Amino acid sequence: MKTRALVAEGDNCDGGAGAQKVRVEEEVEAYPTGTVDLRCQFIDGGGRTKLTQVSWIWEPSDGQRDNIAVYHPIYGQSFPNLGFKDRVVFLHNSLENPSIRISGLKMSDAGRYTCEYATYPSGNEQGTTTLVMLxxxxxxxxxxxxxxxxxxxxxxxxxxxxxxxxxxxxxxxxxxxxxxxxxxxxxxxxxxxxxxxxxxxxxxxxxxxxxxxxxxxxxxxxIGADLFSKVAAKDNLCSAQGRVDATSQIRVDFRCFRSQSFDLYLGIKETGNLR
Structure with missing residues (x-):
């Protein structure tokens, strides 16, 4: 599994009032059948933000957004998406650090994973990690x-x-x-x-x-490599041309210098040898 440093998403970078940040990894790489940790951390420079709930929202490359994990400090944990149930867990019982682990990875798990907070008074705050399946x-x-x-x-x-x-x-x-x-x-x-x-x-x-x-x-x-040489060797005055018909039989057109011609049907094995 390959990860990159945590980055914070937000409008302010000075750590003062209003500098709420959701810190996530921009991109994570993982392999099918393996395990991946998706990290998320809330950084509140002023300490004035009240965190209400946090959700992880999965957005596949060819589908709609869907909640896969929810944590509420009173009501606990919820995993509403049946495709991820029993495969995703919270690493900490904490609003400030709601990182998750996904196991039994599939190629279809690739996509964008958004760690989204419901906060007061600033409203929703979020950060997104792209999971690349190798x-x-x-x-x-x-x-x-x-x-x-x-x-x-x-x-x-x-x-x-x-x-x-x-x-x-x-x-x-x-x-x-x-x-x-x-x-x-x-x-x-x-x-x-x-x-x-x-x-x-x-x-x-x-x-x-x-x-x-x-x-x-x-x-x-x-088919027919050995057959043609055997037919042609029977009489040096004659030549043979052939093809395979729909019943996997060789159809041989055996022509001689006397202008006589007749068809000869010969069964063959898969190896091309005569039965």
């Missing part, structure tokens, strides 16, 4: 459809990385080292110019930001 990258790979057959030209993989702050780099490699010559990388996208034996491999995507790195891998299986 998140090392989380990586997933999408796009593989188990149908990478020899000659296919539209195969591609996407590396999806979520993090706060955003990843500073996304890198593609294979389990055996450098990428094959038949692939091209543009940012988080890996495109296969033409599927061949070289992409029968395990691709690895790694994303980094200043808080860490994460990687994910996927093994791609090329």
């Amino acid at each position: 998140d090392p990258p989380s990586v997933s790979i999408v796009g593989y459809d188990n149908n990478w057959y020899i000659g296919r030209s539209d195969a591609a993989l996407l590396c999806l990385a979520t993090a706060n702050p955003e990843p500073t780099s996304v890198t593609w490699t294979t389990a055996s080292g450098p990428l094959p010559d038949t692939v091209a990388v543009d940012g988080n996208k890996l495109s296969v110019r033409k599927v061949d034996d070289a992409v029968n491999t395990t691709f690895i995507c790694e994303a980094k930001n200043k808080h860490g790195a994460s990687r994910q891998q996927i093994t791609t299986v090329v």
Whole structure:
């Protein structure tokens, strides 16, 4: 958890009459599942302000303000927001120092937290802390459809990385080292110019930001590589062209010099070997 020095919000800075201050941290950084302390202190230079009640108000980046903790010297503590109940506590039973602790942090807890006093005679006084939730990258790979057959030209993989702050780099490699010559990388996208034996491999995507790195891998299986060589070897007067149909069968068009042609259907395993 990273914090900054307490600062006071108010119009006056001379410590004289009317110099009421709510002292808070401008920004606090924390990680999901962790704990964070949000500090608040009332500074009354003249000692003439009567504190009635203090509330902590949470304002998410994409939502409305909502009370999460209230302290009253007579009626005690209240935690009206069910999403924070049992996760937020007051560190002191004190109006002058109503700092709170939030545990079991979630990414959705990020936002502005305002420590707001009801006072007399000056009215409400407040100070706001911004909670920034940090998140090392989380990586997933999408796009593989188990149908990478020899000659296919539209195969591609996407590396999806979520993090706060955003990843500073996304890198593609294979389990055996450098990428094959038949692939091209543009940012988080890996495109296969033409599927061949070289992409029968395990691709690895790694994303980094200043808080860490994460990687994910996927093994791609090329369909038909062994099959075509076996068919072509049967007769050196013939050639074979093929594709994968919707039932995961190879459709082979076997053509010979006598201008005869016929279709041969062969089942394959995922490895591309004949059954």
